[in-house]
Amino acid sequence: MKPDKIKQVLNNIEKCQLCPIRHLVLFADLQADDFQCLNYPIKELKYKAGAALYKQEDTIDYVYTIRSGLVKLVHYLPNGSYRITRLLQQGDLAGIEALNSSAYLQQAITMQDTTVCKILVKNIQQLSLKSSHLYRQLTSQWQKVQSDADIWLTYLTMGSSRRRVANLLIYLANNKEPFFLPSREDIGALLAITTETASRVIADFKRTGLLNTKNKLATIDYTKAKLIQ
Amino acid sequence: MKPDKIKQVLNNIEKCQLCPIRHLVLFADLQADDFQCLNYPIKELKYKAGAALYKQEDTIDYVYTIRSGLVKLVHYLPNGSYRITRLLQQGDLAGIEALNSSAYLQQAITMQDTTVCKILVKNIQQLSLKSSHLYRQLTSQWQKVQSDADIWLTYLTMGSSRRRVANLLIYLANNKEPFFLPSREDIGALLAITTETASRVIADFKRTGLLNTKNKLATIDYTKAKLIQ
DNA sequence: CGGACGTTTGAGGAACATCAAAGCCTGTGG
DNA sequence: CCACAGGCTTTGATGTTCCTCAAACGTCCG
Numbered sequence: 351m352k353p354d355k356i357k358q359v360l361n362n363i364e365k366c367q368l369c370p371i372r373h374l375v376l377f378a379d380l381q382a383d384d385f386q387c388l389n390y391p392i393k394e395l396k397y398k399a400g401a402a403l404y405k406q407e408d409t410i411d412y413v414y415t416i417r418s419g420l421v422k423l424v425h426y427l428p429n430g431s432y433r434i435t436r437l438l439q440q441g442d443l444a445g446i447e448a449l450n451s452s453a454y455l456q457q458a459i460t461m462q463d464t465t466v467c468k469i470l471v472k473n474i475q476q477l478s479l480k481s482s483h484l485y486r487q488l489t490s491q492w493q494k495v496q497s498d499a500d501i502w503l504t505y506l507t508m509g510s511s512r513r514r515v516a517n518l519l520i521y522l523a524n525n526k527e528p529f530f531l532p533s534r535e536d537i538g539a540l541l542a543i544t545t546e547t548a549s550r551v552i553a554d555f556k557r558t559g560l561l562n563t564k565n566k567l568a569t570i571d572y573t574k575a576k577l578i579q
Numbered sequence: 580m581k582p583d584k585i586k587q588v589l590n591n592i593e594k595c596q597l598c599p600i601r602h603l604v605l606f607a608d609l610q611a612d613d614f615q616c617l618n619y620p621i622k623e624l625k626y627k628a629g630a631a632l633y634k635q636e637d638t639i640d641y642v643y644t645i646r647s648g649l650v651k652l653v654h655y656l657p658n659g660s661y662r663i664t665r666l667l668q669q670g671d672l673a674g675i676e677a678l679n680s681s682a683y684l685q686q687a688i689t690m691q692d693t694t695v696c697k698i699l700v701k702n703i704q705q706l707s708l709k710s711s712h713l714y715r716q717l718t719s720q721w722q723k724v725q726s727d728a729d730i731w732l733t734y735l736t737m738g739s740s741r742r743r744v745a746n747l748l749i750y751l752a753n754n755k756e757p758f759f760l761p762s763r764e765d766i767g768a769l770l771a772i773t774t775e776t777a778s779r780v781i782a783d784f785k786r787t788g789l790l791n792t793k794n795k796l797a798t799i800d801y802t803k804a805k806l807i808q
Numbered sequence: 809c810g811g812a813c814g815t816t817t818g819a820g821g822a823a824c825a826t827c828a829a830a831g832c833c834t835g836t837g838g
Numbered sequence: 839c840c841a842c843a844g845g846c847t848t849t850g851a852t853g854t855t856c857c858t859c860a861a862a863c864g865t866c867c868g
Binding site: 739740772773775776779 | 823824825826827
């Protein structure tokens, strides 16, 4: 092994093994010798709110693990309108379609300040063939994407707009409170309702005490949220 | 190798290598020696319309490759209502969540007469660690699930009910015409609209010649379908 | 301060759900 | 062969929800 390669491996081992959210991420149960397969550095990056990790139809080189923050996957339509198809939080993977196709299918845009690990697709492809640990992580990520998509369809696209907003708030609060409350426009694009309707519902939830906000952070009253129909 | 194991392997090789839709399915580029890992028989089964491949919260033993027909994945809600979260056609895989979790997340119900290959989960788990061919097939299936889910969200849950129904018809016709036209109730559950609205739209499409039906088979006029707003 | 941007609120109208009834196929049994 | 029951589909009348267009309000920042 060449000296600079050794340095690279040690560098990756150190970075990933000390990662505070390692239990959540792709490399969760990678072993020391697995890291020898990582020929390229893993880059840790910070993005401001509103930045694009990648754009629709960019060519594909990287997969991103979200370390903190919130990312939306946006699907633009030919007519100029758009839809948010997924939200990604800590531990989620952005751009896994990279593993099989040649262009990203959506844009990934940060909704608040976000830190990510940027991993070369090549690396993952090589490693996933050798390491059964990574393989398991990958399939469980795919699994999560699928079940999230079903939950989305089941809870965020049917019922009244009030019910849908309540379900979105419960979804957002599920991981941690206080949680980041998206803009009314994003709530609309998430639930297929207009910005105005999103605003009316949110304003109403605030008045009845179902929702409390401070800046863009929010908490909810679960009991009230579940009673909305 | 014991005689009956040899027989088993040969049986599987023969079955899968002669499969007329093999290019579409999970075992697409499996090599002869990969088949030695298949310790259990692959069962080929026929189901009548309306039968359940598996039910929500069944314990998981099998994955199903759809050989012909149409299958809906149904997600029931606590309040008794339900939503169809996905349609599966020739070449699609039902129950891949089996690979990672311990119970199915939905019910899989046939919408017309359907033939499937029933494959033991154990088999796939063993084989996917050894065969990079199967591994690639699996990741590309996951990929398809994800992009389908996004298309679903983008085209089948936003816009007017007429636009959504038109998009569903285009989706169904995309693979082959004539295609199976689902019941009005299923169209409703697919698009999050009521049965009555689905019926009104379909009846109207028939009157304007956008849609033609014979029994439960349908063809569409793409030009008209794309103009609906 | 003024401008840009996001949020809130209002009035009117269109789209869709709801409730209800009638029509239409299909299969079954007299 | 016809009658009829049961399921699915179509159609109608009515009410509610949500969209559209518009304006006012608040907040952040140069």
